[in-house]
Amino acid sequence: MDSSSSSSAAGLGAVDPQLQHFIEVETQKQRFQQLVHQMTELCWQEKCMDKPGPKLDSRAEACFVNCVERFIDTSQFILNRLEQTQKSKPVFSESLSD
Amino acid sequence: MEGGFGSDFGGSGSGKLDPGLIMEQVKVQIAVANAQELLQRMTDKCFRKCIGKPGGSLDNSEQCIAMCMDRYMDAWNTVSRAYNSRLQRERANM
Numbered sequence: 353m354d355s356s357s358s359s360s361a362a363g364l365g366a367v368d369p370q371l372q373h374f375i376e377v378e379t380q381k382q383r384f385q386q387l388v389h390q391m392t393e394l395c396w397q398e399k400c401m402d403k404p405g406p407k408l409d410s411r412a413e414a415c416f417v418n419c420v421e422r423f424i425d426t427s428q429f430i431l432n433r434l435e436q437t438q439k440s441k442p443v444f445s446e447s448l449s450d
Numbered sequence: 451m452e453g454g455f456g457s458d459f460g461g462s463g464s465g466k467l468d469p470g471l472i473m474e475q476v477k478v479q480i481a482v483a484n485a486q487e488l489l490q491r492m493t494d495k496c497f498r499k500c501i502g503k504p505g506g507s508l509d510n511s512e513q514c515i516a517m518c519m520d521r522y523m524d525a526w527n528t529v530s531r532a533y534n535s536r537l538q539r540e541r542a543n544m
Binding site: 370 | 469473477480484487488491495498499500518521526528532533534536537
């Protein structure tokens with residue numbers, strides 16, 4: 353009897369578990385990196401950096417930290433509220449929070 | 451795979467793929483992509499900060515650009531640390 357692999361991990365059939373784990377880890381790392389890029393750009397341009405000086409003073413540093421925290425808060429707020437309003441009157445055809 | 455990244459994915463022409471080698475090459479390419487991303491954004495931001503009306507040369511702006519680069523790296527590292535802390539806090543609260 354043919355014993356075909358039933359691993360449907362990535363629809364690729366038999367995926368090397370080591371590679372699979374590697375892909376998952378690297379994907380997560382990349383999500384992190386992308387967000388750091390995005391937040392640095394946003395906080396730099398919009399909020400925290402006026403004129404670049406000889407070093408990052410404590411006020412600017414605190415601004416960046418706050419900026420990150422508020423950005424994450426905003427992101428979470430949006431997701432939560434969207435989920436709530438979705439429950440009462442669905443806007444999108446598919447649920448966001450799979 | 452047609453070697454879309456322009457490199458031999460550890461095949462060595464033997465038809466067998468070495469996962470270890472693949473992972474190393476992927477990591478390198480990811481690092482390169484991240485460096486390019488950083489460079490692109492840094493250039494954009496420092497051009498905006500340091501070049502007012504584009505003149506005939508960079509001379510006066512070079513010091514500003516150099517400082518800007520360093521501050522951008524500082525900012526990037528600060529954001530990276532802050533985000534990491536936040537993630538760890540979130541995980542601890544779960």
